[in-house]
Amino acid sequence: MTDTPRPNSLDAFWMPFTPNKAFKADPRMVVRADGMFYYTPEGRPILDGTSGLWCVAAGHNQPKIVEAIRKAAGELDYAGNFNMGHPLAFEFANRLTSLLPDRLDRVFFVNSGSESVETALKIALAYQKSRGKPNKYRLIGRERAYHGVNFGGMTVGGITRNRMNFGPMVGGVDHLPHTHDISRNAFSRGQPKHGAEYADTLERLVQLHDASTIAAVIVEPVAGSTGVLVPPEGYLQRLRELCTKHDILLIFDEVITGFGRLGAPFATQYFDVKPDIISMAKAINNATVPMGAVAASREVHDTIIAASETPIELFHGYTMTGHPLACAAGLATLEVFKEQRLFERAAELAPYWEEALHSLRDARHVIDVRNLGLIGGIELEPRPGKPTARALEAFRICFDKGLLIRVTGDIIALSPPLVIEKAQIDQIVDTIRSVLDGLE
Numbered sequence: 001m002t003d004t005p006r007p008n009s010l011d012a013f014w015m016p017f018t019p020n021k022a023f024k025a026d027p028r029m030v031v032r033a034d035g036m037f038y039y040t041p042e043g044r045p046i047l048d049g050t051s052g053l054w055c056v057a058a059g060h061n062q063p064k065i066v067e068a069i070r071k072a073a074g075e076l077d078y079a080g081n082f083n084m085g086h087p088l089a090f091e092f093a094n095r096l097t098s099l100l101p102d103r104l105d106r107v108f109f110v111n112s113g114s115e116s117v118e119t120a121l122k123i124a125l126a127y128q129k130s131r132g133k134p135n136k137y138r139l140i141g142r143e144r145a146y147h148g149v150n151f152g153g154m155t156v157g158g159i160t161r162n163r164m165n166f167g168p169m170v171g172g173v174d175h176l177p178h179t180h181d182i183s184r185n186a187f188s189r190g191q192p193k194h195g196a197e198y199a200d201t202l203e204r205l206v207q208l209h210d211a212s213t214i215a216a217v218i219v220e221p222v223a224g225s226t227g228v229l230v231p232p233e234g235y236l237q238r239l240r241e242l243c244t245k246h247d248i249l250l251i252f253d254e255v256i257t258g259f260g261r262l263g264a265p266f267a268t269q270y271f272d273v274k275p276d277i278i279s280m281a282k283a284i285n286n287a288t289v290p291m292g293a294v295a296a297s298r299e300v301h302d303t304i305i306a307a308s309e310t311p312i313e314l315f316h317g318y319t320m321t322g323h324p325l326a327c328a329a330g331l332a333t334l335e336v337f338k339e340q341r342l343f344e345r346a347a348e349l350a351p352y353w354e355e356a357l358h359s360l361r362d363a364r365h366v367i368d369v370r371n372l373g374l375i376g377g378i379e380l381e382p383r384p385g386k387p388t389a390r391a392l393e394a395f396r397i398c399f400d401k402g403l404l405i406r407v408t409g410d411i412i413a414l415s416p417p418l419v420i421e422k423a424q425i426d427q428i429v430d431t432i433r434s435v436l437d438g439l440e
Ligand SMILES: Cc1ncc(COP(=O)(O)O)c(C=O)c1O
Pocket: 112, 113, 114, 115, 117, 146, 147, 148, 149, 220, 224, 225, 253, 254, 255, 256, 281, 282
């Protein structure tokens, strides 16, 4: 036993992806949320320009979702899903399939985006083994990809800082180049014109490793966490063609793009490109209870089930897989999405969003603006010798002025709840312009 902690001490909580020392010297706290707003302890509203962490798609504290969680907690607080089941998990999996492409509808529940990626990668490997191709073990990720922080996702991911301190990671992984090319595509509205050919690098990796050793390619259809990298026109289609040609599975990590962010249920429908596996999380239940999921094609699922030589077909799962509260929240979330037509709403608002964001083209320090659906990226010229400093300062001042933005490197990334009003879009853009104006 150590000393009783001081009440309200900030020391014990080791905060994730946060400069702990700086935060604890100058904390920013919120204690309540409703609709488009967070509220500070003093009751000051903060307009949520980022849906929390890209996850509160339906806006905060939707009464229907809150009520569903309350009810579920009072009925069945917990039940595992190993060799025993509860109806909410089956019902939620069934309901999710209505948003998924045809025959991509076998759903495995997890508790986060990171776990959904690990699960997707393991399913891909298990599939190749099950169909008698155990040598197909390589996983291909992409530079500047973010697939969470667990070992598989970190390895296929492409963020140097996230990888460099954690040893040799998972073997047999290689990377495609990222598609970000400001020299040709700056200020693109929607998908950039140039860069479909970046997908052809997969041919080079196939020549290097041979397709008989490659299990799967994983990409975010739109990379969010590394600064809103929108795929060039034709890029995802080309990747799909090459994966099919070489008998390689294609995994879409839709942790950010899932659940209406682009104005369609998933990016797969938006781009009309069908992967074999989809990882998802975040907005799956409006981020009210930790949850993620993987959707696998029938081919992948049925092959693993049929080939199994043991009663358990896939040796994988979590204590919290399909937690009753998470499933109840998910079912209510899907109802809210439908009743409030939030995916359609995102599609309808997207042109206004695009216009508003691109009005920042001439704002101080801005070197690129990009957008798709209700996602926006504003790239700033870094301060000489001090990368990220300018964006971090912008983040702090925006918060003081009542706006939550997200910054990654020197990029402001925006992803408001799909319930946002046009006047609030204007508020986001006006605040960012005035903050950038005053910033050195
Ligand atoms: C594409 C993608 N995959 C995975 C993750 C990891 O999700 P989580 O933080 O829930 O583990 C994220 C988080 O932002 C993400 O954007």
